[in-house]
Amino acid sequence: MIGKLLALSFTLFTLVGCDNEETNDIYLIPEGYEGYIYAFYNVKGAPKVEKEGEYEVHDINNKGYFVTSTPDMDYGTVTDRYYYVDEDGNRTKINKECVRVGGISGFEDDTDPTNKIDIISTYAEVIKEGCSQSFVSSGEGIHEDNSDAILGEVIETYYKSELRRMN
Secondary structure, eight states, rough: OOOOOOOOOOSSSSSGGGGGOOOOEEEETTTTTTTTEEEEEEEETOOOOOOEETTHHHHHHHHTTEOOOOSOOOOBBOOEEEEETTTTTTTTOOOOOOOOEEEEEEEEEOGGGGGEEEEEEEEEOOSSOOSSSHHHHHOOOOOOOHHHHHHHHHHHHIIIIIHHHHH
């Protein structure tokens, strides 16, 4: 569907890197959203990730994803925070037992050297009911149909539209 897919999936319950690094990400999720959320890095033309103190802010859209041109994510001990955000911008912290941290994957396509794609992404799953340590630690993985559709939308928006403007 989308060219060469380089998928490197790792379970990230706690990924410990060198020098005691921490991920320090804040995920702002539309109030009431349930399902997978994605953060795509190294997306040409997307804004740089914003920071709040030591934390990078990922403002998840109503389709469940965030894109940034920041080249790569942080690696290390997962210290992420998840919040629901209402229409007025008010945050409600999401119970840690309602978030299952996923993994890392990548997508690369260099068939057009002037519009090379080299995206890195991570995901998590958020639920509202059935929150438990069992949910957090289960390794059911991602539903590829969902991730392929969202990746396709990101590529269409940030890369295919660029090709149309150049022609």
